[in-house]
Every structure is written in structure tokens, then in C-alpha cells.
Amino acid sequence: MLCDVCKQIEAKVHLTQIVEGVTKKIDLCEACSKAKGVDDPTGFSLADLLLGLGAAQDATPAVAEETSQVTCPQCGFSHADFKKSGRLGCAACYETFADSLGSLLKSMHKGTRHVGKVPQAQKQTRDYSAALKALHQKLDQAIAAENFEQAAILRDEIKVAKHKLSENAPT
Amino acid sequence: MSIHDFLISPAEASKRTGPHDRIVMSSRVRLARNLTGLAFPGWAKKTERVKSLGVIRPAVETLPQMADHFADAMDNLSQLEKQILVERHLISREHAAKSAGSGLVLNREETISVMINEEDHLRMQALRPGLQLKHAWQAIDEVDSQLEKVLPYAYSQELGYLTACPTNLGTGIRVSAMLHLPGLVLSEQINQIITAVTKLGHAVRGLYGEGTEALGNIFQVSNQMTLGESETDILDRINKVLQQIIEHEENARATLVEKKPKVVFNHIGRAYGILANAHSISSKETMNLLSLMRLGIDLALFPGIERALVDELFLTTQPFHLQKLFGDKLAPEERDLRRADMLRERLQDVKRPNYKNVVPPPMTE
Ligand SMILES: [Zn+2]
Numbered sequence: 001m002l003c004d005v006c007k008q009i010e011a012k013v014h015l016t017q018i019v020e021g022v023t024k025k026i027d028l029c030e031a032c033s034k035a036k037g038v039d040d041p042t043g044f045s046l047a048d049l050l051l052g053l054g055a056a057q058d059a060t061p062a063v064a065e066e067t068s069q070v071t072c073p074q075c076g077f078s079h080a081d082f083k084k085s086g087r088l089g090c091a092a093c094y095e096t097f098a099d100s101l102g103s104l105l106k107s108m109h110k111g112t113r114h115v116g117k118v119p120q121a122q123k124q125t126r127d128y129s130a131a132l133k134a135l136h137q138k139l140d141q142a143i144a145a146e147n148f149e150q151a152a153i154l155r156d157e158i159k160v161a162k163h164k165l166s167e168n169a170p171t
Numbered sequence: 172m173s174i175h176d177f178l179i180s181p182a183e184a185s186k187r188t189g190p191h192d193r194i195v196m197s198s199r200v201r202l203a204r205n206l207t208g209l210a211f212p213g214w215a216k217k218t219e220r221v222k223s224l225g226v227i228r229p230a231v232e233t234l235p236q237m238a239d240h241f242a243d244a245m246d247n248l249s250q251l252e253k254q255i256l257v258e259r260h261l262i263s264r265e266h267a268a269k270s271a272g273s274g275l276v277l278n279r280e281e282t283i284s285v286m287i288n289e290e291d292h293l294r295m296q297a298l299r300p301g302l303q304l305k306h307a308w309q310a311i312d313e314v315d316s317q318l319e320k321v322l323p324y325a326y327s328q329e330l331g332y333l334t335a336c337p338t339n340l341g342t343g344i345r346v347s348a349m350l351h352l353p354g355l356v357l358s359e360q361i362n363q364i365i366t367a368v369t370k371l372g373h374a375v376r377g378l379y380g381e382g383t384e385a386l387g388n389i390f391q392v393s394n395q396m397t398l399g400e401s402e403t404d405i406l407d408r409i410n411k412v413l414q415q416i417i418e419h420e421e422n423a424r425a426t427l428v429e430k431k432p433k434v435v436f437n438h439i440g441r442a443y444g445i446l447a448n449a450h451s452i453s454s455k456e457t458m459n460l461l462s463l464m465r466l467g468i469d470l471a472l473f474p475g476i477e478r479a480l481v482d483e484l485f486l487t488t489q490p491f492h493l494q495k496l497f498g499d500k501l502a503p504e505e506r507d508l509r510r511a512d513m514l515r516e517r518l519q520d521v522k523r524p525n526y527k528n529v530v531p532p533p534m535t536e
């Protein structure tokens with residue numbers, strides 16, 4: 001049985017609540033049950049949860065069929081494995097399964113873009129690539145203006161910048 | 172050195188104090204990190220896990236923050252040693268179930284614990300007594316910034332730190348506080364609070380016990396979302412929620428003492444009576460009664476008795492701490508006898524609660 005929220009992962013949490021005399025049932029995967037805060041059944045209202053189910057609900061079933069065949073080229077993990085465990089195989093899986101992860105991430109998090117800490121090396125890589133891009137632009141302008149002396153200086157600077165960028169790349 | 176010799180004694184560990192520690196027993200910030208190019212531990216083969224452990228462990232052991240530390244592979248630790256670490260909240264239950272290819276590095280003060288190859292390659296956490304989430308974050312942020320210099324993290328500009336479970340994606344941060352809330356439980360307001368806190372996007376669960384049980388009236392509040400919000404925003408949001416819970420708990424205690432003193436004193440008096448006189452007592456009953464005694468100490472009903480005594484007993488009466496103390500595997504019935512013996516002995520100098528001495532917490536608007 002698939003999770004009622006994300007429609008992608010095997011449901012492991014099964015809940016029943018009587019809401020105004022009517023028995024309501026919901027089946028959730030581990031991740032969604034955590035995301036909805038229903039690990040503790042006293043702490044949530046099933047009615048609220050069922051009401052909030054709209055968005056992710058209609059989107060996925062059609063894609064689910066074909067995506068379950070996809071396998072990660074880096075680690076061999078399949079979409080079916082993901083459905084079973086709710087976990088991914090490796091970092092590259094996030095690219096492999098990007099399409100089906102989109103709605104899932106939206107339903108569990110505040111946003112779908114990281115806005116927190118950035119590793120120092122990543123920050124520098126970002127700065128170095130920006131600097132390199134600017135140098136290339138200047139070089140194009142210098143060549144267009146037939147300022148070959150300037151172009152030679154810029155080529156040297158580009159060489160240094162490229163070297164810095166490659167040195168900084170995570171190993 | 173074995174982990175038993177390394178660990179701070181329960182008596183010493185219980186003496187640690189922090190802001191708001193009447194209600195907030197401890198603060199924790201955990202970060203999940205993975206290495207690029209390697210399968211996550213749950214999908215990696217054993218040989219791969221052993222290899223990544225070999226890369227990660229020395230990197231963690233040489234951190235300046237870990238100058239004096241304990242480190243071992245999980246397959247070198249006995250079941251008892253692992254469960255003691257769980258009861259101390261130094262490793263997760265999941266990590267205790269790991270063996271070859273997983274490891275642990277713990278600093279001398281027991282304020283930083285790094286689990287290697289749990290669900291992610293790295294699960295590092297900083298612990299502080301009382302409400303000190305910012306300090307815990309700063310400590311673990313530093314550890315992380317050191318490690319990123321030597322370990323190639325799996326990170327994407329778009330999705331942040333990549334984790335085995337999508338629920339941890341982005342910041343990989345889990346901020347949590349362990350709360351003692353007897354006032355809200357006795358006044359039957361706890362479910363309302365849980366509902367409200369859950370609606371704000373945080374999780375609340377009983378720290379001990381199955382399902383809806385919260386043994387010892389101890390709850391854990393933690394953030395749910397890790398992506399689309401910065402670490403400091405997550406911390407600020409949960410701090411606000413915790414301040415409100417603290418206020419509600421203090422108000423609940425004050426109202427109980429004012430409106431239903433007999434109910435409160437009855438609970439505390441009975442708890443003391445049983446703990447100090449029983450000859451057989453289960454772990455469950457012990458936790459629930461110690462919680463009431465802790466409340467009694469907070470209300471000044473036990474003059475001269477420190478909260479640390481209750482916190483120490485809370486730890487030493489846990490099944491594996493008891494087993495360690497009395498050696499060998501005790502049968503459950505045997506354990507209940509030993510637990511009662513220990514409680515009677517430790518509480519023999521504690522006088523009966525003095526109800527005239529009661530100091531209710533100040534009410535806030
Ligand atoms: Zn789901």
C-alpha cells in the first residue's frame with residue numbers, strides 16, 4: 001500500500017481516528033508521518049491532515065509507473081528501492097530521481113531550495129567561477145577592441161584563476 | 172580504555188546545570204553529513220562501510236575539539252556498552268544496532284558525539300544541559316567547519332547537504348530539547364500543547380515508552396523541516412516555541428498549587444512513599460514517580476535535596492545501567508528487586524515532603 005500523502009513510498013504508519021462520528025483512515029510512509037508530526041497520534045488531527053492532502057495527491061500516479069524502472073547510474077539504487085525504504089542510495093540519487101522527489105520535498109519542507117550553511121570550499125568555488133567569468137568577458141571586449149596587449153595580460157590572469165579553481169575543487 | 176571507564180559517573184553527569192534546567196533537561200543539535208561519491212551507509216556494502224569508516228574516523232579523532240576522546244568501532248562494543256550509551260543519549264537506538272563498518276567518537280566532556288555510518292556517513296551532535304540550543308549549534312557548526320576541510324561532503328548548491336533520507340535534506344539539522352512537563356500532564360493540557368506545537372511544524376514525542384506514552388513526563392521537541400530555512404531561523408523558531416512551553420509549564424504548576432494543592436501533594440507524597448519504601452518496582456513506575464519527586468523538589472517540598480539526586484536515579488534505574496551495576500544479566504523480576512533496593516538506600520535520608528514549605532512558581536501573564 002502506498003503512502004496517502006506522497007503516493008510514492010510504501011506506507012508503514014496506519015492511523016484511524018473517529019472524526020465527528022465517521023471513521024477516517026490514513027496510511028503514511030515513515031518520512032511523511034514524521035513530516036506531518038504524526039509519530040504521536042495524540043498530537044494531530046486526522047481531519048486537518050486529510051484536508052491538507054490536496055496538492056501532492058493528483059500529481060504523481062501517472063509518472064509513478066515509468067519512474068519505478070529508473071536506476072541510479074552511480075550506485076544502482078532503483079526507484080522501487082526508494083518506495084520500499086524511503087531512503088536513497090547515494091548523493092547522485094537526488095539527480096537520478098529529481099522528478100519524483102520534487103513534490104515529495106515540497107510536502108515535507110518549508111521550501112525546495114537550500115538557504116543554510118555553505119561549505120567554505122563551495123563558497124570559494126562560487127567566487128572563483130564568478131571571477132573567471134568576468135575575466136573572460138573582459139578578454140572578449142579586449143579582443144573586439146583589438147587591444148592585444150591587454151588581451152595577453154587577461155589571458156595570464158585567466159590561467160591563474162583557472163588554476164585556483166581546480167586547486168579548490170573538492171577531492 | 173573501555174567506554175565504562177571513560178564515561179562520567181551518573182552522579183557527576185547529573186550535577187551539570189544550565190539555564191531553565193527545572194524544565195529543559197538538555198539541548199541537542201545534530202547535523203547529518205555524507206561523503207560524495209560513496210553510497211549512503213544503508214545501501215553501501217560492508218566492505219565500503221569499513222573503508223569509509225577508515226577515512227572518517229581519523230579525521231574526527233584529530234579534531235582539536237576531540238583532543239581527549241573515546242573512539243571505537245561499533246562491532247567492538249558489547250550490547251551492554253551500546254545500550255548504556257543509548258540510555259545516556261550519546262548514541263541513537265539505530266546506531267546501537269550497527270556493527271561492522273560503523274563507529275563512534277566521543278569527547279571527554281561528553282558534549283560532542285560523532286556517529287559514523289549511522290543512517291548517514293556522519294551524524295554529529297552537540298549536547299548541553301538546560302536550554303542552550305545556540306551554544307550547541309555553535310559547537311557543532313565549528314566541528315563541521317573543521318571536517319569539511321578534510322572530508323569531501325556531498326553538497327549541492329540547490330539542495331544543500333545531501334542525506335540518505337529526504338526528511339533531513341538541506342541543512343541536515345535536527346534541533347531538539349528534552350523537557351520535563353509534569354504540570355502540563357497533571358493539568359491535562361499536554362495534548363493541547365502537543366497539537367499547537369505540531370501545527371507550528373515541530374515534532375513532540377514522549378522520550379521514553381511506546382506510542383503515546385511519555386514515561387516520566389519527559390517529552391522531546393524537535394524541528395521537522397530542514398530545507399528552505401536557514402539554521403539560525405530554525406533555531407530562532409524552536410527557541411520561541413520552547414520559551415512558550417516553559418511559560419505554560421510554570422503557569423500550570425502555579426495554578427495546580429493554588430487551585431488543587433491536595434491533588435498535587437497527594438501525587439508527590441505517594442510517589443515519595445513508594446520510591447522510598449518499595450521492595451519491588453518496575454522501570455516504568457520508577458520513571459513516573461521520580462518525575463513527581465522532581466516536581467516536588469522544584470516546588471521546594473524537599474528542603475536540602477538537589478534535583479541532581481532525582482536525575483541521577485533516573486539514569487541509574489534504567490535497565491542497562493542497573494545491569495551494569497549488578498553485573499550479569501538480571502531477570503526482569505530480579506531487576507525490579509535491585510532497583511527498589513537502590514531507591515530505598517538512596518532515599519533513606521530524604522525526609523517526608525514538607526507541604527508547608529511549598530514555593531509555587533511565579534505566574535506570568
Ligand atoms: Zn509519504
Ligand SMILES: [Zn+2]
Nearest residue numbers: 072075090093
Ligand atoms: Zn545513487
